[in-house]
Amino acid sequence: MNLPLFMSLVTPCVAFRIPTRISMTVAPIGPFCPFRSSSSASLNSRMENLSVQAPAFMQTMARFQLDMQMGVMPDPVRMNEVADELETALDSWEGTIGRMALSSDFQTREYYKFTLAHLEREGESFEDIGKMMRWQTVVMRCIGTNTPPPLPPPGIDLEKIMEKGSGKDGKSPMSAMVTAQTITSSPFTGAESAFDSKIVKDEYEALSRDHMQIIEFGGNFGSFDRLGKIAFVNQLEQIEERWDVFLARFSLMGMLDQMFAEESAETVL
Secondary structure: OOOHHHHHHOOOOOOOEOOOOOOOOOEOOOOOOOOOOHHHHHHHHHHHHHHHHHHHHHHHHHHHHHHHHOOOOOOHHHHHHHHHHHHHHHHHHHHHHHHHHHOOOHHHHHHHHHHHHHHHHOOOOHHHHHHHHHHHHHHHHHHHHOOOOOOOOOOOOHHHHHHHHHOOOOOOHHHHHHOOOOOOOOOOOOOOHHHHOHHHHHHHHHHHHHHHHHHHHHHHHHHOOHHHHHHHHHHHHHHHHHHHHHHHHHHHOOOOOHHHHHHHHHHHO
């Protein structure tokens, strides 16, 4: 009873733009950057809440699996409780994914595309994950009532799911995704000597303000016509370029926050 793909999908991957090898830093761009639309922040909170549940699910499922391998049947009441919890989490996940796909907000659409790309890289689909998890909740309830479980849904490769869940190195990919590091630190502490310059301070404030304005403007991205969408993306790319230049200067002066630099290097590598 493995949950590798579902749990990996509720854990946000790093969504920052990867720059050149010279700077080895990442610009604060994407649905997980400090500049957030209200829609993206709300949906990200839902996904983070789901990811918090992952370790508990992993431990419980591993305990159930170990007990059954030793010929000990898990407690039927607890088995049904976990099935209910898993089904509730799956309902929340599917609802969140659906809202992301239909959102008019640009950042939320980015979030959806990142999730979709990760899933495609795993050779899976949203539909397959939903079917598999629904089937597993039914299997758990059948085990709890000592009744024969149904066959897996058509098209579901159990051997592949089990292989993904076990991992060749003995570590579950699900566990790796849950504990995966993301960039949580800020590139500046605010005490850098460069900010003593009014020019630098004004540039930083203008860049931050312009970035937040374009993010807010992107809340209606879905209503833009084709040319409007192209113009919006062009403006966002200009923000990216400005961040790259600004961060590169701080990097050359050795004034980037050390923790931010380390997290950036790990992400790029």
